[in-house]
Amino acid sequence: MDALPALDFCPPEVDAPAWQTLIRGLQQRMRLLDALTQDLYGPQQSLQQGLVPTALTHGHSGYLPALQDLQPLGGNWLGLARFEVARDLNGAWWVLHQHTGVPPRLPDRWRQHRPSVAELEGLMRWRACSPLTAQDSALLVALVPSSLHPPSQAPEPLAPWGITLACPEHLVVRDHQLWLLQPSGPSRVHGLINMQPVDVLDPLELQADVSHGITGLFEALRLGQLRMMNLPGLGFWNTPAWQGFWAALSEQWLDEPLMLPSLPTWWMGEALAQDQANTHAQQAWLLPTYGHDGLRPTLEPVPLAGLSPTQRHEILRAGGTSPADWTLQGPWWGEPGWQVTVLSAGTGHACLLDAVAVRAHHTAGAH
Numbered sequence: 001m002d003a004l005p006a007l008d009f010c011p012p013e014v015d016a017p018a019w020q021t022l023i024r025g026l027q028q029r030m031r032l033l034d035a036l037t038q039d040l041y042g043p044q045q046s047l048q049q050g051l052v053p054t055a056l057t058h059g060h061s062g063y064l065p066a067l068q069d070l071q072p073l074g075g076n077w078l079g080l081a082r083f084e085v086a087r088d089l090n091g092a093w094w095v096l097h098q099h100t101g102v103p104p105r106l107p108d109r110w111r112q113h114r115p116s117v118a119e120l121e122g123l124m125r126w127r128a129c130s131p132l133t134a135q136d137s138a139l140l141v142a143l144v145p146s147s148l149h150p151p152s153q154a155p156e157p158l159a160p161w162g163i164t165l166a167c168p169e170h171l172v173v174r175d176h177q178l179w180l181l182q183p184s185g186p187s188r189v190h191g192l193i194n195m196q197p198v199d200v201l202d203p204l205e206l207q208a209d210v211s212h213g214i215t216g217l218f219e220a221l222r223l224g225q226l227r228m229m230n231l232p233g234l235g236f237w238n239t240p241a242w243q244g245f246w247a248a249l250s251e252q253w254l255d256e257p258l259m260l261p262s263l264p265t266w267w268m269g270e271a272l273a274q275d276q277a278n279t280h281a282q283q284a285w286l287l288p289t290y291g292h293d294g295l296r297p298t299l300e301p302v303p304l305a306g307l308s309p310t311q312r313h314e315i316l317r318a319g320g321t322s323p324a325d326w327t328l329q330g331p332w333w334g335e336p337g338w339q340v341t342v343l344s345a346g347t348g349h350a351c352l353l354d355a356v357a358v359r360a361h362h363t364a365g366a367h
Contacts, residue, residue: 014087022093023352025260026083026342029098030350032250033237037077041067041233051252052245055269055324061293062235066205066218072231074130078344079194079230080106084358085260086337095243095260096337100234103341103354107144107195110158111165118353123163125345127191130227138190141166141180145196155182163193168200173216177225192228199232241267241289241327263332268316269324276328280304286315287327297321304328 014022039046040063046052057063084097127133133140140163141155149156151169158165170181171189178189194200201213220226244265250258264280266273267289276284288299302315316323341354 018087018091018093022085022260022340025093025095026085026340026352027350028250028254028256028259029083029095029246030078030081030342030344032246032254033081033100034076034078034344035253036249037234037237041070041077046249046253051249053267053269056239056241056267056289057236060236060239060290061295062199062233062238064199064206064233066202067221067231067233070218070222070231071224072221073132073224073227074126076129076344077231077234079228080341080343080353082339082341084337084339086332086334086358088334093260094332094334095246095262096332097240097243098237100237102195102197102230103339104197106341107142107148107197110142110195111144111148116353118351122343122345122351122353123193125351126229126343129345130191132224133191133227135190139164139180139187140191140193141171141189142193142195143168143171143200155180168214171214173214173220176216176220176223178214178217178220190227192226194228194230194232199235200228201232239289239291239327240265240287240329241269243329244273244327264330266328267324268326268328269322273328274316274323280328280330284328284330286312287329289325289327296325299325 036046036052040052040057047054047057053059058065078100080102081098081100082103083095083099085093085095087093127138127140132138142158142163142165144165144167146167146169149165149167151167155164155166155170157163164180166180171192172179172181172186174186178192179186180189192200200217202215202218203213204215205218206213217226221228221231243262244267246262247258250256264284266276268274268286269289282305284304286302286304288301290296292298299321304312307315316326337358339354339356339358340352343351343353345351
């Protein structure tokens with residue numbers, strides 16, 4: 001994968017070779033995420049071979065069966081992802097946390113017409129990866145929540161982005177094509193950039209709030225009538241449980257060693273992981289595997305220090321939960337980290353967009 005020039009982002013605290021090492025490792029993570037997503041929404045060989053647990057994919061509310069067998073235009077599922085990374089006391093990079101989807105501050109910055117050079121370059125690369133969006137006349141729309149752009153306001157062109165800002169109420173699907181409703185009349189949308197904090201859902205196929213969804217959107221995607229950045233259905237990757245799987249998945253799926261290690265992590269849905277709760281009781285945390293997904297009891301991180309084996313067993317079974325609802329993760333003792341935003345611009349391209357220092361030390365309980 002190609003990256004934008006790393007030195008544009010290299011912080012003064014980090015030497016250039018170390019930053020390049022980080023970029024190559026994040027590119028690998030993006031390739032792995034995208035390849036596995038294509039499989040999980042396609043032939044599902046990784047499930048059949050037992051490489052990934054069904055409970056973390058089909059059992060997660062972020063996995064959307066309605067998108068099974070979708071072939072996204074441009075060849076990639078992944079759009080934006082952000083990684084919290086840090087160096088240990090020996091200078092080696094680690095990934096502490098990763099999240100697919102839109103960084104919280106990004107939609108508001110776009111609305112204020114403040115693009116960075118990297119964001120403009122990344123958008124140009126993304127646009128060029130599909131004939132539908134590469135044409136000069138293609139209309140690209142950035143979809144933001146109605147709270148940022150109320151339906152009463154007309155869609156707003158964003159200079160110098162070459163895209164138009166709109167909310168779900170400004171968009172409609174007709175004849176399997178997406179159209180932008182403007183005062184001058186409807187215009188066909190060729191590329192949709194999802195900037196919403198939640199999945200863009202299709203009320204025709206899923207139970208969804210119409211203020212977030214666009215009826216008929218999924219069928220337009222299936223028929224290749226629309227290209228979309230930040231596709232729905234990727235939220236299942238955001239559980240901390242995956243941190244314990246990446247090293248093996250990289251070896252088995254990419255035939256490559258994982259360049260950037262993850263925090264020691266054990267998903268409690270595996271019998272062997274439950275033994276680790278005793279081994280790491282003085283330092284580790286129990287984290288909710290599924291977050292606040294609305295399907296399970298609301299759980300908060302629990303430090304294991306000071307808990308007896310009986311108390312730990314009670315926590316794992318409390319309130320109708322099961323051990324699989326918990327993930328065990330070790331603490332971080334290295335340097336303060338960085339939140340790095342990466343864009344998968346198309347098959348074979350990943351662009352580093354942003355890097356923000358995280359001044360506080362990361363701990364497992366900070367997720």
